[in-house]
Amino acid sequence: MRATLDTLAIAALFGIAQGALRFVDLAGVFALATPLSVAPWTVVTSVYAHGSVGHLLANGLALLLVGPLIERRTTRLRFHAFVVATGALAGIAQVTLGGLIGPPSAVLGLSGAVFALGGYLLAGNIVTATLFDRLRLPPRAQFALFGLVAVVLTATTAAPGVALIAHAVGAFCGLLAGRIGLLDAR
Template identity: 75%
Template sequence: MRATLETLAIVCLVGVVQAGLSVVGLAWVFALSTPLSVAPWTVVTSVYAHGSVGHLLANAVGLLLLGPLVERRTTRLRFHAFIIASGGLAGVAQVILGGLAGASPAVLGISGAVFALGGYLLAGNAVTTTLFDRLRLTPRTQFALFAALAVVLTLVTAAPGVALIAHATGAFVGLTAGRAGVLDAR
């Protein structure tokens, strides 16, 4: 659980710094929003920052449930890179696609990466691999299946104020990465 606990420690540390900065009105420096070129560092910092203690705790539970299972299959470096890449991509998708649908609020949280961890476990296990290999689905069909599954997972776990696009993006990234075995240290 080393990488999972390290990730959780980073989340907590960023939360403390964020609380300190909020006293002087600078908590926004961690939030990802458009245009991305104004504060590009927020693609990473937004993954570790959260809107409230409850938000942090909810994501921490998901991270503690899924993180160790993915960790068994990969290296610490790959785990951390996957958290940053999947969480950052999920956040970017949320602010860009959300902006196309209307107002694009700033986004915070590691939930996109947590959905990616879940997707990785779902698509990258031996049972799923055997099933997909036997079904011989085309890459296009797998892509469509993963997109549909990402939407279903997102809708099942949806709640008011949740970054639905980020969750769906994270799940899709995790599903495709799991099928490809990108984290497996073989």
């Protein structure tokens, strides 16, 4: 549970920093927004920063549900790299694609990475692997199925202001990574 707690501690430190930066009107300095070239560090900082204490608590609770189960299968370094990589990809997808279908907005939070961890858990377990082996689905069919599952998982969190594209991309990345056992240290 150490990598999960590390991740929560980093997010809490970002929350404290955001609180302090609110006093000088710089609370949004960690947010990922378009164009990405303006503040490239936000690709990483946006994964750990959150819009509110409630947002951090919701993501933290979800992380506590899936994180420890993934930690058992991987190394601490792989866990952290996966959280940053999938969270960053989800955030980039949200600000890029979200700006195409609506007004541009900034993105914050661990939810893309948490959806990736959940997707990994769903696709990377022995039951799912056995099912896929028995079904003998071609790679394209598996890819399409993962896309559908990502959309269904994302629909469960649909609400105004929720980064649905980030959730879907995170879940999809996690499903793919779980299917190939990307994090498995065995």
